[in-house]
Amino acid sequence: MNPSIKDVAKLADCSTATVSRVLAGKGYISESARKKVEEAVKELGYRPNRVARSLRAQKSRVIGLVLSDIRNPFFSEISRAVEQVAFQHGYNVLICNTDEDSTREEHYLKLLEEEQVAGILLSPTRNRVQKLNTVSTVPLVLFDRKFPKSTLDSVIIDNEAAAHALTRTLIAGGFKRIAGIFGARSYTASARISGFKSAFEGQESFIAGTHQIDAFEEEGNRLTKKLLNDDVPPDAILCSSALLATGAFRAIKEMKLRVPEDIGFACFDDPSWATFVDPPVTVIRQPAQAIGESAAELLMKRIEAPDRPVSEITLQGELIQRASTGGN
Amino acid sequence: MNPSIKDVAKLADCSTATVSRVLAGKGYISESARKKVEEAVKELGYRPNRVARSLRAQKSRVIGLVLSDIRNPFFSEISRAVEQVAFQHGYNVLICNTDEDSTREEHYLKLLEEEQVAGILLSPTRNRVQKLNTVSTVPLVLFDRKFPKSTLDSVIIDNEAAAHALTRTLIAGGFKRIAGIFGARSYTASARISGFKSAFEGQESFIAGTHQIDAFEEEGNRLTKKLLNDDVPPDAILCSSALLATGAFRAIKEMKLRVPEDIGFACFDDPSWATFVDPPVTVIRQPAQAIGESAAELLMKRIEAPDRPVSEITLQGELIQRASTGGN
DNA sequence: CTGAAAGCGCTAACAA
DNA sequence: TTGTTAGCGCTTTCAG
Numbered sequence A, B: 001m002n003p004s005i006k007d008v009a010k011l012a013d014c015s016t017a018t019v020s021r022v023l024a025g026k027g028y029i030s031e032s033a034r035k036k037v038e039e040a041v042k043e044l045g046y047r048p049n050r051v052a053r054s055l056r057a058q059k060s061r062v063i064g065l066v067l068s069d070i071r072n073p074f075f076s077e078i079s080r081a082v083e084q085v086a087f088q089h090g091y092n093v094l095i096c097n098t099d100e101d102s103t104r105e106e107h108y109l110k111l112l113e114e115e116q117v118a119g120i121l122l123s124p125t126r127n128r129v130q131k132l133n134t135v136s137t138v139p140l141v142l143f144d145r146k147f148p149k150s151t152l153d154s155v156i157i158d159n160e161a162a163a164h165a166l167t168r169t170l171i172a173g174g175f176k177r178i179a180g181i182f183g184a185r186s187y188t189a190s191a192r193i194s195g196f197k198s199a200f201e202g203q204e205s206f207i208a209g210t211h212q213i214d215a216f217e218e219e220g221n222r223l224t225k226k227l228l229n230d231d232v233p234p235d236a237i238l239c240s241s242a243l244l245a246t247g248a249f250r251a252i253k254e255m256k257l258r259v260p261e262d263i264g265f266a267c268f269d270d271p272s273w274a275t276f277v278d279p280p281v282t283v284i285r286q287p288a289q290a291i292g293e294s295a296a297e298l299l300m301k302r303i304e305a306p307d308r309p310v311s312e313i314t315l316q317g318e319l320i321q322r323a324s325t326g327g328n
Numbered sequence C: 001c002t003g004a005a006a007g008c009g010c011t012a013a014c015a016a
Numbered sequence D: 001t002t003g004t005t006a007g008c009g010c011t012t013t014c015a016g
Helices: A005-012 A016-024 A031-044 A050-057 A073-088 A102-114 A129-135 A159-172 A187-198 A217-228 A242-254 A288-304 B005-012 B016-024 B031-044 B050-057 B073-088 B102-114 B129-135 B159-172 B187-198 B217-228 B242-254 B288-304
Strands: A062-067 A092-097 A119-122 A140-143 A153-157 A177-183 A206-213 A236-239 A264-268 A282-285 A312-315 A318-320 B062-067 B092-097 B119-122 B140-143 B153-157 B177-183 B206-213 B236-239 B264-268 B282-285 B312-315 B318-320
Touching (some): A005 A016, A005 A031, A050 B050, A050 B102, A062 A073, A073 A092, A119 A288, A153 A159, A153 A288, A159 A236, A159 A282, A187 A206, A206 A217, A217 A236, A217 A242, A242 A264, B005 B016, B062 B288, B073 B092, B073 B288, B102 B119, B159 B177, B159 B187, B159 B282, B159 B318, B177 B242, B236 B242, B242 B264, B288 B312
Parallel strands (some): A062 A092, A119 A140, A140 A153, A153 A312, A236 A264, B062 B092, B119 B140, B153 B312, B177 B206, B177 B236
Antiparallel strands (some): A282 A318, B282 B318
């Protein structure tokens, strides 16, 4: 058994309250007492039991970060930013991965609340608002995705504008039949689809299809092959995430098509390979770090002031034009 | 305030002990009592406080997974496997990201222990065994990396054999001056370096350099550019991880070199882009899923039987030969 | 079959 | 400046 505060008190010949005060560094403590306690702590290798502490305090210095896909570099980037901010405020971050599975999301949300975390950062998998009732008592900030008219803090990018710009780049490159591949039903997907669609207004190009699938690499690969084997295949493809794009770009290469001559290509996120494949890929880079930081800061504020007004922060994606969209 | 077990007991008109028994599903309970309690639970939306439970039980149903780099797909793959196994055994997984920073590693190890997790899975950042004294009381299983002569369970791949095979492929492709880029000091790096070196025995090719750097994309990029700008640059590069490889391959492309004509290339892990870049890259694919599963299973066993003998599981990497190593 | 009571390790009143 | 004490929410003897 690990030593408890009692053991320390016994060794330092004082009460547990004194030990506690020394540890917390508050209240009045004599120099001699402090010294004795510190020695005892060191000698026993004492470390406070956070579970007891949390039970007592009815909260902990831990926040939960619920990611919909840990393999998505966009989310890992965010998690690093979150950790950084949290650390500065004295919080620790525990990460949960839902793999876009709303059952697991619910499970983790419950777990985190039952673990009495101080707050939760979430990129919700689906559009079902009821879910969030399960964590009603815990400060919660949404990032990357939000709900239509929710009363929760959120940090997202202007997905509609970004999708619009990306699609327009493809149109400007001379592509006529553009297929869009988006993640499954979510606020983000809807917004991007709006932007995608609105980009065609008053243009000669048209939509060759708007697809929503699970945002996994293999799904993107499968669908792309299917589309390109159609009787009238699209002449350009837009993917709404790095994972989808990886699968799609692989499909294009597997089918020995040339980009942009045979097929145009553009995607969200800035996959690690986007600059060194042939040709480099036009992308919307999401300010992942800024998103993570803002979300974490918002959560810290919400924890400290649960009744503050709701903030909805919208950041802008950055269009990076490369050769895959032709034109220029 | 969330309802506590007392509230449930009051509403169900029984003692907290009865509620607890119903919840745990053990001990003798009358049908009528069970029903009343279940109704009360539902009505109040009661959810047990895990912190209190853990404090009482002196342990939790949570295991910690400490990753050295959450952005590395190899680790995210592992984390998914770990979660799957853990779930089957009724455990939840909390992920901590150290970014190869041993201070943060230590921090998280302490945190997890203080949070009374049931066990920890760790890919240790550095070779300092003392560190692990800080978690001496918690069941701990190492994966991906281990220590020379430790008394801890571990799951790794045969890094020496894998590096040997990968290097031999490069040599067979006719490359003469091969540079190896490895992650910073770790058991894994050492083993791979051994395999790298031993591959040259009795061969005409020789080592153009054995480099150890932080396993980040930018580092790989920087070093590769530097190497290729040398007076006598290497004619092939071997990278010991996907992240390093991404940076290195990007450097090669940025310098407009042709692979394998100007420079040979091979790496560990199987980056998502390895099949569709020009040319496809020869790799050692690590059985990430198997590693994660084995490690998690080992941990489950260790938790249930703390005194069982130490297991060291070694899996084999798979050589996937593609065009970047020339030959054939 | 059920309830009373103790106690996990810690902190915060309150008293001294 | 320090100690005593109560209690966070839960489970688990031990009696009944």
